[in-house]
Amino acid sequence: MSSQGSRPGGDGRLTAALDPHDQGPQDACGVFGVWAPGEDVSKLTYFGLYALQHRGQESAGIAVSNGRQILVYKDMGLVSQVFDETTLASLKGHLAVGHARYSTTGASTWQNAQPTFRPTADGSIALGHNGNLINTHELREMVDALPGPDDELDLHTRPVEVSTNDTGLVTALLAHHPDTSLEQRALEVLPLLRGAFCFVWMNENTLYAARDPQGIRPLVLGRLDRGWVVASEDAALATIGASVVREVEPGEMIVIDENGLRSHRFAEPDRKGCVFEYVYLARPDATISGRSVHESRVEMGRQLAREFPVEADLVIPVPESGTPAAAGYAEESGIPFGQGFVKNAYVGRTFIQPSQTLRQLGIRLKLNALDHMIRGKRIVVVDDSIVRGNTQRAQVRMLREAGAAEVHVRISSPPVKWPCFYGIDFATRAELIANGLSPEEIAASIGADSLGYISLEGMVDSTKQAASQLCQACFTGEYPVELPDESLLGKHLLETSIASPTHGKALPVLNNP
Ligand SMILES: O=P(O)(O)OC[C@H]1O[C@H](OP(=O)(O)OP(=O)(O)O)[C@H](O)[C@@H]1O
Numbered sequence: 001m002s003s004q005g006s007r008p009g010g011d012g013r014l015t016a017a018l019d020p021h022d023q024g025p026q027d028a029c030g031v032f033g034v035w036a037p038g039e040d041v042s043k044l045t046y047f048g049l050y051a052l053q054h055r056g057q058e059s060a061g062i063a064v065s066n067g068r069q070i071l072v073y074k075d076m077g078l079v080s081q082v083f084d085e086t087t088l089a090s091l092k093g094h095l096a097v098g099h100a101r102y103s104t105t106g107a108s109t110w111q112n113a114q115p116t117f118r119p120t121a122d123g124s125i126a127l128g129h130n131g132n133l134i135n136t137h138e139l140r141e142m143v144d145a146l147p148g149p150d151d152e153l154d155l156h157t158r159p160v161e162v163s164t165n166d167t168g169l170v171t172a173l174l175a176h177h178p179d180t181s182l183e184q185r186a187l188e189v190l191p192l193l194r195g196a197f198c199f200v201w202m203n204e205n206t207l208y209a210a211r212d213p214q215g216i217r218p219l220v221l222g223r224l225d226r227g228w229v230v231a232s233e234d235a236a237l238a239t240i241g242a243s244v245v246r247e248v249e250p251g252e253m254i255v256i257d258e259n260g261l262r263s264h265r266f267a268e269p270d271r272k273g274c275v276f277e278y279v280y281l282a283r284p285d286a287t288i289s290g291r292s293v294h295e296s297r298v299e300m301g302r303q304l305a306r307e308f309p310v311e312a313d314l315v316i317p318v319p320e321s322g323t324p325a326a327a328g329y330a331e332e333s334g335i336p337f338g339q340g341f342v343k344n345a346y347v348g349r350t351f352i353q354p355s356q357t358l359r360q361l362g363i364r365l366k367l368n369a370l371d372h373m374i375r376g377k378r379i380v381v382v383d384d385s386i387v388r389g390n391t392q393r394a395q396v397r398m399l400r401e402a403g404a405a406e407v408h409v410r411i412s413s414p415p416v417k418w419p420c421f422y423g424i425d426f427a428t429r430a431e432l433i434a435n436g437l438s439p440e441e442i443a444a445s446i447g448a449d450s451l452g453y454i455s456l457e458g459m460v461d462s463t464k465q466a467a468s469q470l471c472q473a474c475f476t477g478e479y480p481v482e483l484p485d486e487s488l489l490g491k492h493l494l495e496t497s498i499a500s501p502t503h504g505k506a507l508p509v510l511n512n513p
């Protein structure tokens with residue numbers, strides 16, 4: 001990576017840039033934000049992101065401010081690959097925001113890694129986003145209507161970031177507040193956004209967080225002895241020793257600075273939390289809307305055993321996220337629970353990798369069957385979901401090769417038939433195996449003796465949330481935030497990117513690869 005344009009510096013408050021590829025051998029979508037004078041905020045953010053790594057594994061970044069300038073460090077890779085002690089030690093300040101990304105809109109590139117950065121009339125902002133916006137064309141037009149970078153910025157001292165995703169557009173809209181405060185500007189911009197968003201952002205002195213009116217993705221507020229924290233999941237708070245205060249409410253914006261915490265309501269709440277957070281996305285030790293994710297998953301397994309019993313010798317999970325449901329299935333059915341697969345702990349989640357080839361390779365890399373546990377037995381194998389079918393096809397084959405007498409697949413969520421437009425890369429309908437095939441046809445396709453999916457009601461009841469307050473669009477096709485264009489249903493979100501470097505204006509940023 002080489003730098004384009006000159007490095008920031010010289011005007012006393014300019015954002016400086018740290019590009020890991022300019023650091024020689026010193027080697028640096030979960031969101032995290034911390035405001036804590038006297039604490040090592042970049043390290044707290046690093047550990048917070050580490051706890052949120054399961055939410056995004058393509059790129060990671062941290063922005064930190066010491067009150068005068070914001071430093072941003074981001075790169076492709078896992079949190080532990082992007083940051084090291086030296087990098088973290090150079091990120092000094094009293095407030096920080098961090099991000100671990102997997103892409104939903106805009107390619108998986110350094111330019112789209114977050115926090116995104118943009119200079120403003122009175123400083124700069126850095127922002128991280130979990131979610132996905134669906135009115136990006138509208139937002140693009142709003143950004144295009146803003147005064148261009150040439151009018152606004154000195155490009156000799158402030159190089160340009162060409163971000164091609166939804167997050168870059170919001171950053172540009174927020175950053176344009178020549179005559180008003182960032183806080184006021186945010187209260188104008190947030191109501192214009194459609195879709196899912198949990199944002200954490202900052203300027204030099206203030207930490208902000210906001211959650212969309214539907215509260216599709218989780219966001220929690222926590223307290224340190226000497227500060228405040230916001231994070232996608234409460235497990236990240238526990239990791240850094242912060243206590244949970246409450247969830248950031250749907251439609252709420254929080255502002256934290258030396259005067260404490262202020263809360264604004266920018267929209268009326270209409271709660272539609274993502275049910276797939278309970279099924280797969282969130283960590284099992286997370287609590288969302290007062291309900292333990294682990295307990296929800298165990299209950300889904302119990303319910304699955306009631307709905308799809310089978311005579312068998314052993315219940316095994318597809319690790320990791322299938323494990324609690326398998327335990328619930330075994331408990332309810334009375335069939336012994338055991339380990340049938342060994343998971344390589346160093347391999348990450350497979351369905352969120354960007355290409356099909358990588359996904360398929362990833363599964364073989366991840367799971368190996370324990371032959372002596374499997375041989376001659378009738379196996380019930382429990383997983384949380386079938387998306388493209390890669391995992392089940394591979395693991396049924398492995399179980400057969402290991403000598404299983406029968407393989408019965410049980411899935412603790414209903415068939416995924418519809419793409420997600422709110423922050424999960426469920427891709428196109430064509431890629432979803434349950435879109436074209438019945439459960440019987442899927443069983444034949446993956447080579448299973450039987451296949452049972454939990455009912456929609458069974459899954460929803462297990463979360464102890466009112467069905468009316470959950471987004472179940474990936475199972476039902478009923479989208480709680482109206483899609484601007486029905487043709488979106490046939491497209492991959494990565495193809496709906498709002499701008500390419502050759503279309504529209506370039507967004508200013510600190511360093512270019
Ligand atoms: O039908 P597919 O397209 O294969 O996707 C579904 C699989 O992806 C997830 O596992 P993943 O490996 O991502 O994560 P996990 O280890 O946390 O269960 C999920 O638990 C299923 O096993």
Ligand SMILES: NC(=O)CC[C@H](N)C(=O)O
Pocket residue numbers: 029056101102103104105106112129130131132133165166167423424
């Ligand atoms: N998974 C996410 O939350 C993605 C955030 C944002 N839409 C992006 O693609 O960067």
